[in-house]
Amino acid sequence: MADSGIKLLETENLTKRFGGLTAIDDLSLSIQEGEIRGIIGPNGSGKTTLMNLISGLYKATSGAIYLDGNRIDQLKPNVRTSKGIIRTFQIPKVFRDMTVLENMLVPALSDSQGDRYKQRVEIVDQAQELLQFVQLSHMENRSAKTLSGGQNQLLQIARGFMIKPLRIYLMDEPFAGVNPQIKSVIMESIKEMNREKGITFIVVSHEMPSIRRLCDTVTVIHEGRCIAEGTLEKVAHVPAVIDAYIGG
Amino acid sequence: MIDSLLLSQYLIAGIVIGIMYALMAIGITFIYSIMKMINWSMGEFYMMGSYLQYFLVVYFLGANLWFLGIPLSMAVVFVAGMIIQRYLLRPMFVGEMERKDEYATVVTVSLMVFFRNLAVVLAGPNQFAPPDYAGPTHIGPLPVSGNRFVALIGTLVILGLFYLIVKKTWVGKALRGSAQNRVGIQTAGVNVLRVDQIAFGIGVSLAAAAGALLAPIFLVWPENGAIATMKGFEIIVIGGLGSIPGSLLAGLLLGIVESLGSILISPSFRDVYGFILVLGILVVRPTGLFGERQRVA
Numbered sequence: 164m165a166d167s168g169i170k171l172l173e174t175e176n177l178t179k180r181f182g183g184l185t186a187i188d189d190l191s192l193s194i195q196e197g198e199i200r201g202i203i204g205p206n207g208s209g210k211t212t213l214m215n216l217i218s219g220l221y222k223a224t225s226g227a228i229y230l231d232g233n234r235i236d237q238l239k240p241n242v243r244t245s246k247g248i249i250r251t252f253q254i255p256k257v258f259r260d261m262t263v264l265e266n267m268l269v270p271a272l273s274d275s276q277g278d279r280y281k282q283r284v285e286i287v288d289q290a291q292e293l294l295q296f297v298q299l300s301h302m303e304n305r306s307a308k309t310l311s312g313g314q315n316q317l318l319q320i321a322r323g324f325m326i327k328p329l330r331i332y333l334m335d336e337p338f339a340g341v342n343p344q345i346k347s348v349i350m351e352s353i354k355e356m357n358r359e360k361g362i363t364f365i366v367v368s369h370e371m372p373s374i375r376r377l378c379d380t381v382t383v384i385h386e387g388r389c390i391a392e393g394t395l396e397k398v399a400h401v402p403a404v405i406d407a408y409i410g411g
Numbered sequence: 412m413i414d415s416l417l418l419s420q421y422l423i424a425g426i427v428i429g430i431m432y433a434l435m436a437i438g439i440t441f442i443y444s445i446m447k448m449i450n451w452s453m454g455e456f457y458m459m460g461s462y463l464q465y466f467l468v469v470y471f472l473g474a475n476l477w478f479l480g481i482p483l484s485m486a487v488v489f490v491a492g493m494i495i496q497r498y499l500l501r502p503m504f505v506g507e508m509e510r511k512d513e514y515a516t517v518v519t520v521s522l523m524v525f526f527r528n529l530a531v532v533l534a535g536p537n538q539f540a541p542p543d544y545a546g547p548t549h550i551g552p553l554p555v556s557g558n559r560f561v562a563l564i565g566t567l568v569i570l571g572l573f574y575l576i577v578k579k580t581w582v583g584k585a586l587r588g589s590a591q592n593r594v595g596i597q598t599a600g601v602n603v604l605r606v607d608q609i610a611f612g613i614g615v616s617l618a619a620a621a622g623a624l625l626a627p628i629f630l631v632w633p634e635n636g637a638i639a640t641m642k643g644f645e646i647i648v649i650g651g652l653g654s655i656p657g658s659l660l661a662g663l664l665l666g667i668v669e670s671l672g673s674i675l676i677s678p679s680f681r682d683v684y685g686f687i688l689v690l691g692i693l694v695v696r697p698t699g700l701f702g703e704r705q706r707v708a
Contacts, residue, residue, distance in 0.1 A: 220598075241600050241602045244597075244599065252595075258588050261587065271581070273600025273601050
């Protein structure tokens with residue numbers, strides 16, 4: 164789905180300091196509804212900190228974050244989730260001692276999901292459909308701790324799709340350390356959910372081939388600042404980007 | 412030569428007391444596993460449970476309806492725990508507070524001192540005993556005190572209910588999710604602060620259940636929770652902090668060791684046997700029987 168031109172998420176002069184270190188420095192971003200935006204940058208450039216700020220795990224030192232024009236940077240992480248901001252982590256945050264299916268049911272416990280007791284059967288059906296979608300349905304009764312890293316990444320992504328409403332999905336290094344087959348399932352899931360459901364994605368990744376296939380626009384972050392924005396081909400020729408990557 | 416009947420009797424007594432110790436330890440470890448804090452005032456919630464049971468049985472329910480006092484005491488302490496968590500402990504999880512452990516220690520140690528003194532002010536320093544729950548009975552051929560038998564059955568019922576809530580309900584899923592991955596549960600949309608509140612309420616109500624069940628055996632007085640707390644922490648070291656099966660097994664082990672030590676060596680050093688067991692476990696397996704090494708990412 165091409166972006167709609169409607170601003171869904173914005174950051175305005177966002178800054179995050181950890182003591183003397185400025186991880187995000189006066190960063191202003193604008194993400195359009197229906198877009199798949201890539202965020203790239205060298206290690207330590209502030210990509211994951213940005214994800215943590217948007218999802219509410221960190222509080223900004225200054226600046227603001229808006230969803231649909233409403234300020235959200237003072238909200239708790241679970242409240243942001245209930246407004247449709249979902250995220251995954253590079254090291255999957257699965258519930259290791261639960262089964263795969265139980266992991267999928269956890270988002271049904273959130274406040275935004277209405278009367279879960281009446282909808283129990285539908286919730287389980289939906290979870291099973293999504294497990295099939297990410298090709299994990301044959302493992303639904305297995306403990307999550309028996310899954311490989313890549314399978315846990317898939318489980319984490321599928322669990323995010325359980326949350327309603329889902330407006331914007333933040334994915335932090337979804338392709339890191341996963342085999343090509345799982346990588347392809349993740350790519351197809353992102354593309355299909357974007358095309359069919361209109362979900363907006365922000366994908367943080369070092370995998371340039373995957374970013375090229377998924378994203379029309381990428382934002383390059385270095386030392387907490389946006390140093391370039393545009394197509395991957397365009398930003399690859401920006402001198403500041405070349406300097407950031409090769410340390411010029 | 413020790414009589415085998417006497418040995419069996421002590422063994423059963425050890426198992427009975429061990430399961431009751433475990434109830435207290437499970438309360439402590441349950442709160443720790445979810446909130447990642449030690450509640451040093453657990454003994455005072457045990458004490459509250461014992462006082463509530465005593466006053467309910469003596470002044471309201473009567474000796475025949477003693478069994479109603481136990482869920483009522485648990486319910487009152489559950490609500491008190493939720494309120495205490497909301498106003499005194501939740502602030503440490505809101506914002507980016509540093510030194511959470513120190514905050515929790517200061518608050519819960521203060522609660523310990525406060526509740527002990529409150530009990531003295533309200534009920535005096537005297538010891539009370541509710542009427543016996545049951546007369547002497549037998550487990551197989553072995554005679555056993557009725558109060559201990561009732562406490563054993565009551566503990567097993569409460570542990571069974573606890574298991575069902577944690578394993579089979581939606582609330583239980585949220586509790587387990589919070590224990591397994593606190594960040595993951597928040598980003599799945601669950602209000603972890605509310606889960607903390609429920610967990611704290613359940614944890615302290617388990618301590619209250621132990622206090623209510625053991626009231627006729629260990630009596631009711633302002634500092635009666637101190638021994639139960641000490642045993643609870645011994646069990647956690649033996650079983651492993653955060654492990655509920657570990658607490659259950661360690662409770663049994665501690666009860667049996669204390670009981671057999673009393674008959675094989677001397678009952679005067681009953682508490683010492685438990686500490687020797689703790690030291691032995693610390694030497695062989697510092698994380699406890701079921702404890703896991705934690706990796707700080």
